[in-house]
Amino acid sequence: MSGHSTYEPKTGFERWLDVRLPIIRMAKDTAIDFPTPKNLNYWWTFGGILAVCLVIQIVTGVVLAMHYVANSAMAFNSVEHIMRDVNHGWMIRYIHANGASMFFLAVYMHILRGMYYGSYKAPREVLWLLGCVIYLLMMATGFMGYVLPWGQMSYYGAVVITNLFSAFDKVIPGVGTAITTWLWGGFAVDNATLNRFFSLHFLLPFMIAGVVGLHIWALHVPGNNNPVGVEVKSKEDTVPFHPYYTVKDGFAILVFLLLFSWFVFFAPEAMGHADNQVPANPLATPTHIVPEWYFLPFYAILRAVPDKLFGVLGMFGAIAMLFALPWLDTSKVKSMRYRPTARWFFFLFVAATIGLGWCGGKLPDDVVLPVGRDAVTGEATGFTVVMLSQTLAIYYFAYFLVILPALGLFEKTLPVPENISTPVLPKGGAAMPSGAAASPEKKG
Amino acid sequence: MQFGQSIQTKLSGLIAAIAVGSLALLPVAAHAKTNEKEPMEVHFSFEGPFGRFDQAELQRGYKVYAEVCSACHSMNLVSYRDLAAPGGPFYDPKHPVAPAQSPYAKAIAEQYKVPDIDPDTGDTIQRTATPADHFKAPFANDAAARAANGGALPPDLSVMARAREGGPAYIYSLLLGYEEPPKGLTVPAGKYYNPYMAGDMGSYWTGAKTQIPEGGFIAMGKQITASRVQFDDKTPSTVENEAHAVATFLAWTADEHQVERKQTGLAVMLYLFVFTLITYLSYRRIWRNVAH
Structure with a gap:
C-alpha cells in the first residue's frame, strides 16, 4: 500500500513477525494511520456501510445454508422450516432477505457519490472498474438468491432472465437456445437449475469479498477522492483514518442499521412480493412478473425496446456504461460542485433512473398520461409506461454517450480551490492549531 | 458555532438521502391487469409495531378453521405443537414446558388420525396424531382434493395471509364478499362470483366492455354464515366475528x-x-x- 509506514514494532514478537509477515504493519498503515482527506462528507460513509452489509450477508447466508435444502421439491418448505422451527430462523432469514435490499440501496448511494464527485477519474480508473465488477457480481448473486426460496416469483424470475439469452438465436441460430439449455442444466428451469444457482449463490459472495480486497487496495494507492476533487497536497489536508473516520463511519453505519432493523423487525415483507409465498408452479404463470426493486430500472430498459435482442443488449449496455464512464467523461474537473451545468444533468440522470425503476414495476401498457379513450373498449389511451421508459432510457444513454463527453469540452467550470484546506477554513483563514488532529484523545 | 451547524446540515442531508432512498423502495407493489375490489377497511389487534395477537380470538379462529376450512383446505406447514408455543392460540404460561408436552397440544392432536406405516407389517395405517405431527390434511393428495372439489384444488392455507396482497384484510373481505353476480355475467358451473377475487371476466361478460364488473370467479362457495361456529367464550357467532377470527388465525399461521x-x-x-x-x-x- 502507498505512503510511508509509521509502524514501529514495540514488542519482541511484533519485531519477529514484522520481518516474516508484516501483517500488523499493513493493518496499522491501512486502517489506523491511513491519511484520509479531512473534508469527506456523509456520502463517503457508504463504503464502510457496504463492508458491513457484505459481512452481514455472508454470516447470515452461511447459517441459512445449514438449514436450506436446494431441491425443487423441498426448497419452499425448507425456507418455511427456517421461518418456523429453526431458533431465530425468522430473524436470520429476514436479515438476509432485507439485507440484499439494503446492500443495493447502499451500493446505489456509493455509485452515485462516485459519479457526482468524479471519483472514477485519473488516477482512480482501476478502483472504479473493480467497483463495477463488484456491482455486477452483486447483481448475479442477488438474482440467484431470489430464486432459492422457489416461490412463484423466484421461478418465473429465473425463467425470464435465463430466457434472455435465447435472444442470441437471432445472431447465430441455435446459439441462444444452447446457452439457455446450458444455464438450466436441462430443457427447463428445474431442479438442476436450482442446485447450480444455490452453488453459485454460495460462491459469488466470496468472490465479491476478494474483489473488495482489490478495491480497497486500489483505493489506498491514490488515496480517497474528496468533495472538492482536489488531490491531497500536504499533511494539513488529511487526518488519520482512526479515530476520525472510524467514528464518523461508525455513526453512519449505526444510522443505516436503524433503517435496516426497521425493515427486518417491522416491515420484513415490504420489499417482497405476495406471489413468492406461493410455491413455484411451472403450469401457472403469475399475472405480473416483476424483479426485485433494485433491478427495476434495467428491467424497464429491457422492456422499452420492442426487439428482444436489442432489449437485452440495451439492458447489459446500461451496465456497460458504468464501466466506460472514466473514458466518457472528458472534463478535467472532478467534483460537480465546480461543474454548474453537469450537476443539473446529473440530477436529471438520477431522476431518470428512479423514473425507470418506477416504470419497471408497472405494466408496459399502463397509461401514464391519458389523452383519449379507445373507441371499442373505452380504455384510456395516451402516453404509456413503455413510452415513458423509452424516453427515460434515451436520456440514460445520452447522459453517458453524449452529455458527459460534450460537457467536458464546452462547460464553463467554476474556479477550483487550491487545496482541500482552503474551502473548509473559516473566513479569515485561521488554520487548525498545529497538531490538533494528531492525537485528539489526549487533549481536553 | 460554525461547524456545529455544518454538521447539522450534513446530518440532515444524510437523513434526506435515506428518506429518498426509502421512498425509492416503495413503488414496488405490482398491479396486475385484473380489477378486483380493494380489501375492506378492517382492523386487527396485531397491526403496527406494538400490535399483538388477541389469544382469545386466535382460539376462536382455530375453531373456525378446524370446523369449517379444514374440511377442504390443508395446512401442511403447521404442527399441533405450534398451537401451544409461545404466542400461539393455546399457549399457557402455567405449562412452561416444550410446546410438544403441552396438555392442550396433546388434547387437540389426539382428536385426529394421521396416515403412517406400521413398522412391523409395513401396512399403511391410521394412528392417533401427536403434537409433533403437522395438521392432518383433508385429502390424501392433490388429485383426491381436485376430484372432490370439481377439479379445483383448495390451496394450502399455511401462508395464505402472506401469499395475497392485502393479507388478512383480503381474507376477511373474500369470505364476506360473496354477492349476487351482476346481470350480464355468466357464471360457469361450479363457480361463484366474488368481487374481491382476482380474475379477468371479460369473456363471461355480455354488457358494455367499459363496465366489466370487479372481481372474479372462485370455486369455493360462501362458507361463513351466521351461527356456523359456536364460540366457547360466548362471542356472538356473527359472520363478521367468524371471518375476523379466522383471518386473525391465518395471520398467525403465516407468521407464527x-x-x-x-x-x-x-x-x-x-x-x-x-x-x-x-x-x-x-x-x-x-x-x-x-x-x-
Missing part, C-alpha cells in the same frame, strides 16, 4: 413469530438508538478541533 419479532425489534431499535447517540457524541468530540 410475529409478536416475538416485534418485541425483539423494539429492543433492537432502542439499543441501536442509544448506541447511535453515543457514537454521534464521540464523533463531535473527536472532530471538535478539525475544520472540515
Whole structure:
C-alpha cells in the first residue's frame, strides 16, 4: 500500500513477525494511520456501510445454508422450516432477505457519490472498474438468491432472465437456445437449475469479498477522492483514518442499521412480493412478473425496446456504461460542485433512473398520461409506461454517450480551490492549531 | 458555532438521502391487469409495531378453521405443537414446558388420525396424531382434493395471509364478499362470483366492455354464515366475528413469530438508538478541533 509506514514494532514478537509477515504493519498503515482527506462528507460513509452489509450477508447466508435444502421439491418448505422451527430462523432469514435490499440501496448511494464527485477519474480508473465488477457480481448473486426460496416469483424470475439469452438465436441460430439449455442444466428451469444457482449463490459472495480486497487496495494507492476533487497536497489536508473516520463511519453505519432493523423487525415483507409465498408452479404463470426493486430500472430498459435482442443488449449496455464512464467523461474537473451545468444533468440522470425503476414495476401498457379513450373498449389511451421508459432510457444513454463527453469540452467550470484546506477554513483563514488532529484523545 | 451547524446540515442531508432512498423502495407493489375490489377497511389487534395477537380470538379462529376450512383446505406447514408455543392460540404460561408436552397440544392432536406405516407389517395405517405431527390434511393428495372439489384444488392455507396482497384484510373481505353476480355475467358451473377475487371476466361478460364488473370467479362457495361456529367464550357467532377470527388465525399461521419479532425489534431499535447517540457524541468530540 502507498505512503510511508509509521509502524514501529514495540514488542519482541511484533519485531519477529514484522520481518516474516508484516501483517500488523499493513493493518496499522491501512486502517489506523491511513491519511484520509479531512473534508469527506456523509456520502463517503457508504463504503464502510457496504463492508458491513457484505459481512452481514455472508454470516447470515452461511447459517441459512445449514438449514436450506436446494431441491425443487423441498426448497419452499425448507425456507418455511427456517421461518418456523429453526431458533431465530425468522430473524436470520429476514436479515438476509432485507439485507440484499439494503446492500443495493447502499451500493446505489456509493455509485452515485462516485459519479457526482468524479471519483472514477485519473488516477482512480482501476478502483472504479473493480467497483463495477463488484456491482455486477452483486447483481448475479442477488438474482440467484431470489430464486432459492422457489416461490412463484423466484421461478418465473429465473425463467425470464435465463430466457434472455435465447435472444442470441437471432445472431447465430441455435446459439441462444444452447446457452439457455446450458444455464438450466436441462430443457427447463428445474431442479438442476436450482442446485447450480444455490452453488453459485454460495460462491459469488466470496468472490465479491476478494474483489473488495482489490478495491480497497486500489483505493489506498491514490488515496480517497474528496468533495472538492482536489488531490491531497500536504499533511494539513488529511487526518488519520482512526479515530476520525472510524467514528464518523461508525455513526453512519449505526444510522443505516436503524433503517435496516426497521425493515427486518417491522416491515420484513415490504420489499417482497405476495406471489413468492406461493410455491413455484411451472403450469401457472403469475399475472405480473416483476424483479426485485433494485433491478427495476434495467428491467424497464429491457422492456422499452420492442426487439428482444436489442432489449437485452440495451439492458447489459446500461451496465456497460458504468464501466466506460472514466473514458466518457472528458472534463478535467472532478467534483460537480465546480461543474454548474453537469450537476443539473446529473440530477436529471438520477431522476431518470428512479423514473425507470418506477416504470419497471408497472405494466408496459399502463397509461401514464391519458389523452383519449379507445373507441371499442373505452380504455384510456395516451402516453404509456413503455413510452415513458423509452424516453427515460434515451436520456440514460445520452447522459453517458453524449452529455458527459460534450460537457467536458464546452462547460464553463467554476474556479477550483487550491487545496482541500482552503474551502473548509473559516473566513479569515485561521488554520487548525498545529497538531490538533494528531492525537485528539489526549487533549481536553 | 460554525461547524456545529455544518454538521447539522450534513446530518440532515444524510437523513434526506435515506428518506429518498426509502421512498425509492416503495413503488414496488405490482398491479396486475385484473380489477378486483380493494380489501375492506378492517382492523386487527396485531397491526403496527406494538400490535399483538388477541389469544382469545386466535382460539376462536382455530375453531373456525378446524370446523369449517379444514374440511377442504390443508395446512401442511403447521404442527399441533405450534398451537401451544409461545404466542400461539393455546399457549399457557402455567405449562412452561416444550410446546410438544403441552396438555392442550396433546388434547387437540389426539382428536385426529394421521396416515403412517406400521413398522412391523409395513401396512399403511391410521394412528392417533401427536403434537409433533403437522395438521392432518383433508385429502390424501392433490388429485383426491381436485376430484372432490370439481377439479379445483383448495390451496394450502399455511401462508395464505402472506401469499395475497392485502393479507388478512383480503381474507376477511373474500369470505364476506360473496354477492349476487351482476346481470350480464355468466357464471360457469361450479363457480361463484366474488368481487374481491382476482380474475379477468371479460369473456363471461355480455354488457358494455367499459363496465366489466370487479372481481372474479372462485370455486369455493360462501362458507361463513351466521351461527356456523359456536364460540366457547360466548362471542356472538356473527359472520363478521367468524371471518375476523379466522383471518386473525391465518395471520398467525403465516407468521407464527410475529409478536416475538416485534418485541425483539423494539429492543433492537432502542439499543441501536442509544448506541447511535453515543457514537454521534464521540464523533463531535473527536472532530471538535478539525475544520472540515
